[in-house]
Amino acid sequence: MASAVESLPVSGNHDTSEVRTCETTTLPVCLTAQQFIRWHAVVAVVFLLVGGIGALLLGLTRWPAVHLLDAQWYYRILTLHGLNMLIFWILNFEIAVLYFAGTSLLNSRLASKKAAWACFVLMLVGAVMVDVAIMQGKSDVLMTSYVPLKAEPHFYLGIILVAVGTLIGVINFFATVYIAKRDNTYEGSVPLIVFGAIAAAIIAVVTLLHGAVVMIPTWLWSMGLLENVDPAWYRITWWGLGHMSQQVNVCAMVSIWYLMGTLTVGAKPLNQAVCRGAFVLYILFINIASAHHLLVDPGVGAGWKIWNTSYAMYLAVLASMIHGFTVPASVEVGMRAKGFTRGLFGWLAAAPWSNPGFSGFFLSVIIFGFGGGITGVVLGTQQINIMAHNTLRIPGHFHVTVVGGTTLAFMALTYYVVPLLFQRDFYGKALCRLQPYVFGGGITLMALGMSFAGSYGVPRRHWDVEFTGSQLAMGFDSGAYTMLGVMGIGSLIAVVGLFMFILLVVAAVFVGPKIDGQAMKPWHEERQAPADAAAVDEDDHRTPGTLVLALVFLLTFAVYYFANWMWLADVWEVR
């Protein structure tokens, strides 16, 4: 317990028995925060496993050649999969990230241990309650639980408890940022990653309040205490929770991109004002994002839809496009400063692709940008949404944002969280190095299959593309079946990558070699820069390679965007 405070310019606010210094990063580690980070991470991975088993069953059901589950179990497992993955896995991981950012990066203690307990217990109890309700079989309402579909009251109550628990965790984070400021534990502005975490937390508060506004009346309605919940009102408010929470994920993911760039290759942001400005754009211009889900709904008009899907000139999209540039650019600057200056992409070729922290993070950037980002904006265009709403194009989009993007970034970070905060080493490092490629590759293939199947009209959340038992027969083009096969194979590969991750992490956390008191073994050997290369000053901000990548991205974006307008011009006229 050597004091962390001496190595830092200002004294932290830690009790000396409550802090250690990280041997690898020299950052201070608040032991209370570490404890809760560990618990939230473990619980997160358990929910990831539940959701992953669901993913396997769903992939094997929607692959027409297999069609594993019966209809009832398909919808039940679909409900389970959505909530465990999108809510329980991600929120638990995000609380862990907030605790880390608030304490280690600000040299502060966690503000309240009691609040951390309350957050943890509520989130866990709520999630278990939801999962029990689903498996009891009377809450097959899918993640969105659109009224007047009705679940058991404890299904809604569980979600409310998770939301309240998360809110307490977020407030504890704000309190930590506050006491760090009050106690002068750091000098100057907060680090970029803390800034991103604060942005995520602010959006999370707004999101969770929407959740309370929609879920409490629905809960009362499920118990018969309220007569009616308007379905249009439910949709608009539920998506204030459902979509905005994805912006929390984006914020958290981008912060982790910056963190992983720093930890793996010493990435250096070019201009922090730009990076921070982009986070501010997220806070200010995160749409009344529920609009994206209501673009072909009754109850709201065209003007409302157009404004809310694009307001202030897509400034939230601009923010993502900025991060999509500055993150690889910061890697390029860091690598060029080490002497990897050859050509446009010498820095990228020399990057540590065998380090799962790096490969996971960089693949996350690519998959999120080229896959999730582009499809998201296009599908969220009011008129183009006619050809996408509730088809498989939608899950084809969000599996490359929240899975290939957010979850893969979280996985990359986990390869550092386990040695640094659990102080355990991994077994099977070759498998660790392979895992991000398997997972990233599988999820990308799956999402491509989904997107193209959706273009053939195949609906999402639908058990049988043969429409067995329908009065009026219906079938899809054979191309749709090919694409559903691609989706099925991709989902199997992704699930293999997911189970690899869980196995490796569980083995490391519970029986991995203890490395207390030592620096973690680096994931990659530092490569020697070519001897003839003149190292570039790290204040030299030329990033030609990243600019070329960004231009390729913009071109891809434009082609996909205008192609969709062309396809739209071919369907029936509608006003």
Add this chain to the structure above:
Amino acid sequence: MSIHNPPAGWFKAPTGAERLWVGLALSWCIIMSVAMPYWHFYGKQNPTGESYKVSVQDFGQRVGEFVRAHQVGDEKGIPIVEVPPGGDGYMLARMWSFYPILKLKKGQTYRLHLSSSDLQHGFSLQPLNMNFQVLPGYDHVLTIRPTSTGIFPIICNEFCGIGHHAMTGRIIVE
């Protein structure tokens, strides 16, 4: 470094490639935000979200009257109803069918009323892949003009219970 407090004076304007990219990205965002209103004036696919509150009973009654007035045949017990060109056509989504079958003429304009008598449903016209949301309590009016002929299946693409996968309907265009 992103994990440390930035050096003083970090707040400055971007330069070089970064500045260029911010400019390009902003221009692209402006193009996209102009595209949607542009299509409203010059494109033909612009659902306005026209809708009215309606009770389940009232809508059911209107569908019944519509079927009685304009039925021209039936298939498997489901009425086939010819919508008068320029007139109103009604379609009721319910667990688990779309009622009735509509018959339209290519190039004519129709006001198509969609509502549900129970849960939320999704009106998905195949193989065109045109999709609209159907809510109980709301009369969702789409002014459509078919530009192709044939038999167009409708499938439900909003989860509506155990029989959801078998919920289909039909529009015939001559």
